[in-house]
Structures are given as structure tokens and as C-alpha cells.
Amino acid sequence: MDRLDRAGRLGAYGAALVMTPYVLIKVSWVVGAVAGLLPIGDGFGLAGWVVLNTATIGMAGLGIVMALALVRPWGMRLPGPLVAFLAWVGSGFLVAMLPYAVLDSLLGVQGGEQRHGHDGAAMPGWEAALIQTSFVGMGLGLAVAVPAYLRRRWPEVxxxxxxxxxxxxxxxxxxxxxxxxxxxxxxxxxxxxxxxxxxxxxxxxxxxxxxxxxxxxxxxxxxxxxxxxxxxxxxxxxxxxxxxxxxxxxxxxxxxxxxxxxxxxxxxxxxxxxxxxxxxxxxxxxxxxxxxxxxxxxxxxxxxxxxxxxxxxxxxxx
Known part of the structure; x- marks a missing residue:
């Protein structure tokens, strides 16, 4: 196992781990909204809010599975073109989002408070930080793990x-x-x-x-x-x-x-x-x-x- 392969494995596990808080936060939003304990996002009804966040939970879960597929033995048995296509599209989204999120944090591009409640309640700072960290971490992890996986599966390329x-x-x-x-x-x-x-x-x-x-x-x-x-x-x-x-x-x-x-x-x-x-x-x-x-x-x-x-x-x- 050389340096790139070790870095790829670390990146894959790290990407799966760092996306977990995002999933937990989104689950809490859905459960809290249904139970009437948390506010619903501006411009949404209860059904729309639940559907939107359930979809993002599914997408994040798919991202975690994808990250694990890049490092676990069973990932080598999945259809090659399917894995390569999903990894290509996923990493393509995240490599653009990664520097955007970093620069947005450093420069304060959007400004103002992030809100998700119908009554204007601001999202807690720790929650916003965890969500952003999840995307940044997933982007960094996949940027390293995807090339390492592809080289491990198709070394001649x-x-x-x-x-x-x-x-x-x-x-x-x-x-x-x-x-x-x-x-x-x-x-x-x-x-x-x-x-x-x-x-x-x-x-x-x-x-x-x-x-x-x-x-x-x-x-x-x-x-x-x-x-x-x-x-x-x-x-x-x-x-x-x-x-x-x-x-x-x-x-x-x-x-x-x-x-x-x-x-x-x-x-x-x-x-x-x-x-x-x-x-x-x-x-x-x-x-x-x-x-x-x-x-x-x-x-x-x-x-x-x-x-x-x-x-x-x-x-x-x-």
C-alpha cells in the first residue's frame, strides 16, 4: 500500500464520518418539525419541509455509502462504470462547493444570519458549522479517495x-x-x-x-x-x-x-x-x-x- 492508497483510504473513511453529523441534524429537523418542536423553513409547509429534508437525508446517506464503497472490499465488486460515474458526479459537485464554502466562511460572502424557521429563528451557529464542515470534509475526502480507488481498480489507466x-x-x-x-x-x-x-x-x-x-x-x-x-x-x-x-x-x-x-x-x-x-x-x-x-x-x-x-x-x- 503506497502513500496515495493510504491517503485515499483515510479520505474515504473521513468523508463517511464527517457526513454523519449532517444526516443527524437533518433527521432532527424532520422529527422536530413533525412533533412541533422545531420551526419549519421559510416558505415551506410541513409536508414540503419533510419531503425536502428526507430527500437530502437520502442523498447524504448515498454519499456515505459511496465513500465506503471506495475503500471497502465489497466496493471492488460493484459495477465499475456505475461506481465511476457516481464518483465522478459526486466529486464534481463537491470540488466546486469546497472552496466556495471555505471562502464564504473566511470572507462572509452571504452575510447575515442563516435562518430556517417560519418565525425567523436563526439556525444555531454550531449547527451551521457542522453542516458546512460535513460538505467541506466530504469534498476533501472524495477528492483524494476517488482517484485512489480508480487507480486501485484500473491501475493501467x-x-x-x-x-x-x-x-x-x-x-x-x-x-x-x-x-x-x-x-x-x-x-x-x-x-x-x-x-x-x-x-x-x-x-x-x-x-x-x-x-x-x-x-x-x-x-x-x-x-x-x-x-x-x-x-x-x-x-x-x-x-x-x-x-x-x-x-x-x-x-x-x-x-x-x-x-x-x-x-x-x-x-x-x-x-x-x-x-x-x-x-x-x-x-x-x-x-x-x-x-x-x-x-x-x-x-x-x-x-x-x-x-x-x-x-x-x-x-x-x-
């Missing part, structure tokens, strides 16, 4: 150095360019650019911060995929750009895959009191392009070393 695999393809280079262009737009919005923004007054500091982080991960995905796919031999170990490319493409796919339905809902449904800062058509095009670019780039990252294989033969690329 991580072996060698950059340039000794398959060369680039035109489709891959196009996706690299699209990913870089998307990152440039998001960074432009993050620093205050207004082109493509329909409601400048709605741009909060948190929206700009998250746009900037997602823009940086888009650039990271493009740079890593370009380094792996261009076919020029270097002394850089293959696992380095593969790891950053995996996380960056996951961020592109996960966040835009979540934001695209929301954007289309606002654009087509016109819900009362709901608006987004960016032009909805521009946002829909960007998120669609990000989902496609992330998918093409991660396929190229895996394909460069022959794809994900098991003793029974090749699995489809994620």
Missing part, C-alpha cells in the same frame, strides 16, 4: 507518463476549446462583466464567487485533457493531469447538469418571484455545452490509456 498513450482527436480538441471558452465566460462574470447578464442587480457576491470557482475548474479540465491528449511525451506522471481532469470535467458536468433544468424551468415556466442573473438563453447554451464538453473530455482522459477494463473485457468509457 493511471500508469506511465503523459504522452505514452493515444494521441488527440479533433473532437477532443474541440471539447477542450469549448471548456476553456466556458471557463472564460464564467470568470468574466465573476469579475463583474455584464455581457450576457440580464439582471445585473441580482448578481450577489455568492453567485460571482461560485461562477469564478466553476470557471477555474473548467480551465483545469481543459488544460488537463489537452496535456493528456496531445500525445507529446513528457516526464509528468499520467495520474497527475488525469486526477485534475477527472475532477474538472466532473465539475463541468455536475454543476451544469443541475443548472440546465433549473434554467429551462425558469425560462419556460416563468415562476413568480424567481429570476436568474444571467440571460436565460445564454445560460442554457453554456450549460448544455458544459455537459457535452465534460462528457467528451472525461472519455478522452480514460480512452488515452485504453479505457476502463476488468478481467472480463472492456467497460464502456464513463
Amino acid at each position: 493511471f500508469a506511465g507518463r503523459v504522452g505514452d498513450g493515444r494521441g488527440s482527436r479533433r473532437r477532443t480538441l474541440s471539447a477542450v476549446g469549448v471548456g476553456a471558452a466556458i471557463g472564460m465566460v464564467w470568470l468574466y462574470w465573476a469579475i463583474g462583466g455584464t455581457a450576457g447578464v440580464a439582471h445585473p442587480a441580482d448578481r450577489g457576491a455568492d453567485w460571482r464567487l461560485l461562477s469564478g470557482i466553476c470557471g477555474l475548474w473548467a480551465f483545469t479540465a481543459s488544460a488537463a485533457t489537452w496535456a493528456v491528449s496531445r500525445g507529446r511525451p513528457t516526464r509528468l506522471p499520467h495520474w497527475v493531469p488525469l486526477t485534475f481532469g477527472w475532477l474538472g470535467t466532473g465539475s463541468l458536468f455536475a454543476w451544469s447538469g443541475w443548472k440546465l433544468p433549473l434554467t429551462l424551468y425558469v425560462q419556460l415556466g416563468h415562476p413568480a418571484g424567481t429570476s436568474l442573473p444571467e440571460n436565460l438563453t445564454v445560460a442554457a447554451v453554456l450549460h448544455t455545452a458544459a455537459v457535452v464538453a465534460g462528457t467528451v473530455m472525461v472519455s478522452a482522459l480514460v480512452r488515452a490509456r485504453g479505457g476502463l477494463r476488468t478481467p472480463d473485457g472492456p467497460h464502456p468509457s464513463v
Whole structure:
């Protein structure tokens, strides 16, 4: 067991452990609301509050199971593409949320008290700290555990150095360019650019911060995929750009895959009191392009070393 494998195992157990307080807090919210002991969140009825928090409990529980699958022996027997896809999407969400949560805490981006009660009762500070710690810890743990698991299950994909695999393809280079262009737009919005923004007054500091982080991960995905796919031999170990490319493409796919339905809902449904800062058509095009670019780039990252294989033969690329 080498250093990366030990770090991956520690990260997986740590991610499962640190998410447990979040589950317990959410369970207390549900039980307390049903029993009439705790307030219900602003804008929710009892049923909606219970359904929302029950769903987040299930998602957190799935995250814990996913983390344990990355380190326990039974995780090696699960269908490879399914585990890889879930880990890719989950880590993609969390690697963007991790720096956002840290910077939000340090800079006080959102400001004000966090509230969840119908009577305006503030969430206790310790509760908010535990929830944020759960997300930060899960993000850190998966960022280390996922590459370690993938290397343990498919060592040939991580072996060698950059340039000794398959060369680039035109489709891959196009996706690299699209990913870089998307990152440039998001960074432009993050620093205050207004082109493509329909409601400048709605741009909060948190929206700009998250746009900037997602823009940086888009650039990271493009740079890593370009380094792996261009076919020029270097002394850089293959696992380095593969790891950053995996996380960056996951961020592109996960966040835009979540934001695209929301954007289309606002654009087509016109819900009362709901608006987004960016032009909805521009946002829909960007998120669609990000989902496609992330998918093409991660396929190229895996394909460069022959794809994900098991003793029974090749699995489809994620």
C-alpha cells in the first residue's frame, strides 16, 4: 500500500464520518418539525419541509455509502462504470462547493444570519458549522479517495507518463476549446462583466464567487485533457493531469447538469418571484455545452490509456 492508497483510504473513511453529523441534524429537523418542536423553513409547509429534508437525508446517506464503497472490499465488486460515474458526479459537485464554502466562511460572502424557521429563528451557529464542515470534509475526502480507488481498480489507466498513450482527436480538441471558452465566460462574470447578464442587480457576491470557482475548474479540465491528449511525451506522471481532469470535467458536468433544468424551468415556466442573473438563453447554451464538453473530455482522459477494463473485457468509457 503506497502513500496515495493510504491517503485515499483515510479520505474515504473521513468523508463517511464527517457526513454523519449532517444526516443527524437533518433527521432532527424532520422529527422536530413533525412533533412541533422545531420551526419549519421559510416558505415551506410541513409536508414540503419533510419531503425536502428526507430527500437530502437520502442523498447524504448515498454519499456515505459511496465513500465506503471506495475503500471497502465489497466496493471492488460493484459495477465499475456505475461506481465511476457516481464518483465522478459526486466529486464534481463537491470540488466546486469546497472552496466556495471555505471562502464564504473566511470572507462572509452571504452575510447575515442563516435562518430556517417560519418565525425567523436563526439556525444555531454550531449547527451551521457542522453542516458546512460535513460538505467541506466530504469534498476533501472524495477528492483524494476517488482517484485512489480508480487507480486501485484500473491501475493501467493511471500508469506511465503523459504522452505514452493515444494521441488527440479533433473532437477532443474541440471539447477542450469549448471548456476553456466556458471557463472564460464564467470568470468574466465573476469579475463583474455584464455581457450576457440580464439582471445585473441580482448578481450577489455568492453567485460571482461560485461562477469564478466553476470557471477555474473548467480551465483545469481543459488544460488537463489537452496535456493528456496531445500525445507529446513528457516526464509528468499520467495520474497527475488525469486526477485534475477527472475532477474538472466532473465539475463541468455536475454543476451544469443541475443548472440546465433549473434554467429551462425558469425560462419556460416563468415562476413568480424567481429570476436568474444571467440571460436565460445564454445560460442554457453554456450549460448544455458544459455537459457535452465534460462528457467528451472525461472519455478522452480514460480512452488515452485504453479505457476502463476488468478481467472480463472492456467497460464502456464513463
